[in-house]
Amino acid sequence: MSDDPQHINHTFDEELEKLNDMLLRMGSLVAQQLDAATATFSTEQNSKKGGGVQGRAKTMDEIAQREKALNELEQRVQEFAINLAALRQPMARDLRTIIVAMKVSDAFEAVGDHCASIAERGRSLAHSPYREQFGDIDKLRTSAAQMLQGVIECCRAWDATRALKAWQKDRHINALHDALLKDFSLFMAKKPESIASVVDFLSAVKYVERLGDRLKSIVEALHYAAEGETFAPPPLKQAALMAGARAEKGYKSSLRKTTAP
Amino acid sequence: MTTPDKHTDKPAAAKRQRAKIRARAVNVYYGDKQALFQVALEVPHKQVTALIGPSGCGKSTFLRCINRMNDVIEGCRVEGELTIDGENVATLDPVALRARIGMVFQKPNPFPKSIYDNVAYGVRIHALAQNRKETDEIVRQSLARAGLEQEVASRLNDSATALSGGQQQRLCIARAIALQPDIILMDEPCSSLDPIATARIENLIAELSQNYTIVIVTHSMQQAARVSHRTVFFHLGRVVESGETTQIFTTPRRKQTERYITGRIG
Numbered sequence: 001m002s003d004d005p006q007h008i009n010h011t012f013d014e015e016l017e018k019l020n021d022m023l024l025r026m027g028s029l030v031a032q033q034l035d036a037a038t039a040t041f042s043t044e045q046n047s048k049k050g051g052g053v054q055g056r057a058k059t060m061d062e063i064a065q066r067e068k069a070l071n072e073l074e075q076r077v078q079e080f081a082i083n084l085a086a087l088r089q090p091m092a093r094d095l096r097t098i099i100v101a102m103k104v105s106d107a108f109e110a111v112g113d114h115c116a117s118i119a120e121r122g123r124s125l126a127h128s129p130y131r132e133q134f135g136d137i138d139k140l141r142t143s144a145a146q147m148l149q150g151v152i153e154c155c156r157a158w159d160a161t162r163a164l165k166a167w168q169k170d171r172h173i174n175a176l177h178d179a180l181l182k183d184f185s186l187f188m189a190k191k192p193e194s195i196a197s198v199v200d201f202l203s204a205v206k207y208v209e210r211l212g213d214r215l216k217s218i219v220e221a222l223h224y225a226a227e228g229e230t231f232a233p234p235p236l237k238q239a240a241l242m243a244g245a246r247a248e249k250g251y252k253s254s255l256r257k258t259t260a261p
Numbered sequence: 262m263t264t265p266d267k268h269t270d271k272p273a274a275a276k277r278q279r280a281k282i283r284a285r286a287v288n289v290y291y292g293d294k295q296a297l298f299q300v301a302l303e304v305p306h307k308q309v310t311a312l313i314g315p316s317g318c319g320k321s322t323f324l325r326c327i328n329r330m331n332d333v334i335e336g337c338r339v340e341g342e343l344t345i346d347g348e349n350v351a352t353l354d355p356v357a358l359r360a361r362i363g364m365v366f367q368k369p370n371p372f373p374k375s376i377y378d379n380v381a382y383g384v385r386i387h388a389l390a391q392n393r394k395e396t397d398e399i400v401r402q403s404l405a406r407a408g409l410e411q412e413v414a415s416r417l418n419d420s421a422t423a424l425s426g427g428q429q430q431r432l433c434i435a436r437a438i439a440l441q442p443d444i445i446l447m448d449e450p451c452s453s454l455d456p457i458a459t460a461r462i463e464n465l466i467a468e469l470s471q472n473y474t475i476v477i478v479t480h481s482m483q484q485a486a487r488v489s490h491r492t493v494f495f496h497l498g499r500v501v502e503s504g505e506t507t508q509i510f511t512t513p514r515r516k517q518t519e520r521y522i523t524g525r526i527g
Contacts, residue, residue: 008525008526095511228513
């Protein structure tokens with residue numbers, strides 16, 4: 001989990017590895033959840049080729065199973081971490097690692113819940129006449145998936161140096177969220193009959209934005225575990241982060257290219 | 262003199278306490294072998310300071326510098342400056358110095374006398390009481406402060422060696438505080454005690470820190486974390502890091518400290 005030498009008592013290292021493996025399994029499940037949840041908005045999945053009603057039901061069933069597995073894993077991480085704290089009486093980095101593992105598992109579980117909520121919205125919009133436009137969630141999905149991948153890499157190595165890159169992805173997600181909110185607010189103003197569908201869609205968008213916040217909190221916690229200090233982006237890089245966020249705002253909505261029915 | 266930096270000894274300004282003991286560039290030699298190297302640290306007044314580190318790292322050697330117990334070891338030489346309230350201990354009379362500094366050892370070492378006489382012994386030697394009544398009162402107060410009064414009130418004339426290990430250790434603490442010292446040194450005071458007796462001693466240390474400056478050497482990291490306000494980590498005769506106990510055990514600044522307290526070096 002780090003470049004530190006092993007503990008004199010090697011079984012403690014094995015236990016910490018086991019804890020880390022459980023977190024990585026949670027990360028892997030969350031990545032599958034995010035893919036599956038955002039795919040419920042794709043027109044292909046809602047077409048007959050993508051399986052239609054049966055395909056959607058199968059997807060929802062798989063999402064429910066993974067959510068259950070995530071909940072169980074979270075419970076196991078919490079119990080295992082409490083046992084390690086009680087029996088090993090860890091200090092310093094070991095103590096921070098165990099406490100942070102509990103926080104990370106809690107955040108992964110919450111991200112899984114958000115994914116399930118996104119999938120629910122996708123399912124309810126399967127027959128919406130505006131579903132073509134809702135494909136715009138893909139841009140958010142890409143950013144969120146990249147951020148999640150960065151978080152998993154951070155988690156694999158407990159490496160604080162990777163944290164900044166993963167952390168700054170949240171700004172891209174926020175910028176995309178704001179842009180989508182603005183575009184679809186205008187869209188609803190022009191087409192009041194779309195309000196019900198768009199509100200559902202925007203709530204899914206909001207879940208992705210919240211999911212980004214949760215992933216950000218994981219990065220900050222992992223940084224704390226590795227370094228023993230609160231995560232703060234270097235001041236010099238702050239400007240670059242802001243520039244990145246502004247660049248994302250330059251995103252072009254598909255609403256400007258397509259005509260709503 | 263070496264300037265203390267953030268890794269040696271510099272309490273946070275907001276919580277800074279007056280330094281009771283101050284060591285500057287202390288070197289100790291046993292014959293040709295150097296045991297301490299340029300030790301510089303401050304021990305705050307009325308706080309518990311824990312000295313931790315692997316066996317042979319110099320923590321007990323440093324403890325013995327404070328009350329000049331090293332003077333009685335043949336071939337032992339101490340260099341540098343160690344002050345108590347600004348007075349260099351090297352210039353003080355060792356007997357008077359040791360009356361100001363109580364010491365509790367790894368194994369309880371009561372005299373083969375009665376419980377009463379164990380506590381009264383030093384009081385008589387140093388003529389701290391004018392008469393029997395005053396001696397009685399000092400003995401009673403000392404036993405009470407050591408949390409032992411109720412347990413032994415009815416058998417003060419019984420032999421101290423008949424007490425349990427934990428009671429004997431508290432009796433030694435009572436004997437030390439009967440001389441009204443400023444400082445109490447403890448060299449692994451709980452290493453031969455069971456968890457209940459250990460808890461009693463630790464509780465006593467917390468209470469005594471209201472009135473005394475305590476320096477404790479311990480091999481138990483958990484004990485250092487439980488009882489001390491500040492912790493000093495020694496390794497190979499040098500102070501690697503010292504600071505607030507919470508900081509040392511959650512976010513040590515030195516890799517060496519972290520490796521020791523997480524069990525990665527012995």
